[in-house]
Amino acid sequence: MAVKMRLLRVGAKGQPSYRVVVADERSPRDGRFIEIVGFYNPRTEPETIQLKEDRVKYWLSVGVKPTDSVRILLRKANMLS
Structure with missing residues (x-):
């Protein structure tokens, strides 16, 4: 099972906010x-x-790969170099 750290969109139409989740890459x-x-x-x-x-x-220590957008967020939060 390949697992990724990615964004899950929540919020109203035209007003997005996101949850950072760990999910199987095959799930929607x-x-x-x-x-x-x-x-x-x-x-x-x-x-x-x-x-x-x-x-x-x-999750990063067990090998989860963040998506490009999550990688940018992790860098902004100083959790990834």
């Missing part, structure tokens, strides 16, 4: 996930990024 974008590890809201000023640091580090 807004479908089944394993664990919620954070939250991202690009519509606030400045944008809100909340991550469970211990869980993110755990």
